[in-house]
Amino acid sequence: MVQINPSILSADFARLADEAQRVGGPEGADWLHVDVMDNHFVPNLTLGVPVVESLRKATDTPLDCHLMIEDPDRWAPQYVEAGAGSVTFHVEAAAAPVRLAREIRAKGARASMALRPATPIEPYEDLLPELDMLLVMTVEPGFGGQAFLDVMLPKIRRTRQLIDKHGLQLWLQVDGGVSASTIERCAEAGADVFVAGSAVYGADDPAAAVRALRERAEKVRGAQGGCAH
Numbered sequence: 001m002v003q004i005n006p007s008i009l010s011a012d013f014a015r016l017a018d019e020a021q022r023v024g025g026p027e028g029a030d031w032l033h034v035d036v037m038d039n040h041f042v043p044n045l046t047l048g049v050p051v052v053e054s055l056r057k058a059t060d061t062p063l064d065c066h067l068m069i070e071d072p073d074r075w076a077p078q079y080v081e082a083g084a085g086s087v088t089f090h091v092e093a094a095a096a097p098v099r100l101a102r103e104i105r106a107k108g109a110r111a112s113m114a115l116r117p118a119t120p121i122e123p124y125e126d127l128l129p130e131l132d133m134l135l136v137m138t139v140e141p142g143f144g145g146q147a148f149l150d151v152m153l154p155k156i157r158r159t160r161q162l163i164d165k166h167g168l169q170l171w172l173q174v175d176g177g178v179s180a181s182t183i184e185r186c187a188e189a190g191a192d193v194f195v196a197g198s199a200v201y202g203a204d205d206p207a208a209a210v211r212a213l214r215e216r217a218e219k220v221r222g223a224q225g226g227c228a229h
């Protein structure tokens with residue numbers, strides 16, 4: 001199953017409720033991707049727990065919170081309590097990723113781990129069963145609107161192979177520079193969850209952009225029978 005998660009980093013922050021709603025509804029966003037940045041783990045500052053609490057009330061679309069912050073061990077559980085349906089922490093920032101993933105799950109959300117572009121997947125193979133989603137960053141985290149890093153395609157492919165080797169149902173998310181011109185390459189490499197910021201919120205009709213991205217990815221995944229190698 002292909003999922004398209006618009007990133008509100010590219011939305012108008014003064015109108016977040018409207019921006020969340022205009023990508024929702026039938027055939028709309030599967031999840032709303034919420035980029036939390038602390039100006040320490042990444043050189044940018046966005047939003048925190050109170051905004052997630054408010055967004056939760058403003059939309060029926062589930063929230064996929066991507067924590068680009070230091071000390072996720074302390075903060076991630078609070079995002080579950082604020083209403084996030086999925087919480088992604090960076091392995092580079094987590095002190096105890098297994099304990100943290102278990103805590104996120106125990107609190108009722110999907111547990112997800114992210115890798116910066118320079119972080120390989122192989123050392124974390126044994127952690128995969130602890131996760132519901134693995135995020136391969138396809139730009140250096142911190143800003144929307146960056147160019148997709150083609151050099152990440154082999155890592156997406158290797159991650160998909162590890163997921164399949166272990167027979168896991170884990171989702172494989174990509175984030176950064178995902179657009180009509182890159183989504184097919186990501187899908188071909190094995191990604192099934194696609195975060196898109198500027199490609200959605202920079203479009204004249206964001207809801208139509210979500211549908212068009214999904215159609216492109218589904219065509220590729222369908223041709224592979226949902227399995228990429």
Ligand SMILES: O=C(CO)[C@@H](O)[C@H](O)COP(=O)(O)O
Nearest residue numbers: 009141142144145177197198
């Ligand atoms: O996490 C990030 C950036 O750090 C992303 O979620 C971006 O917000 C994606 O924006 P585009 O690259 O799609 O414009």
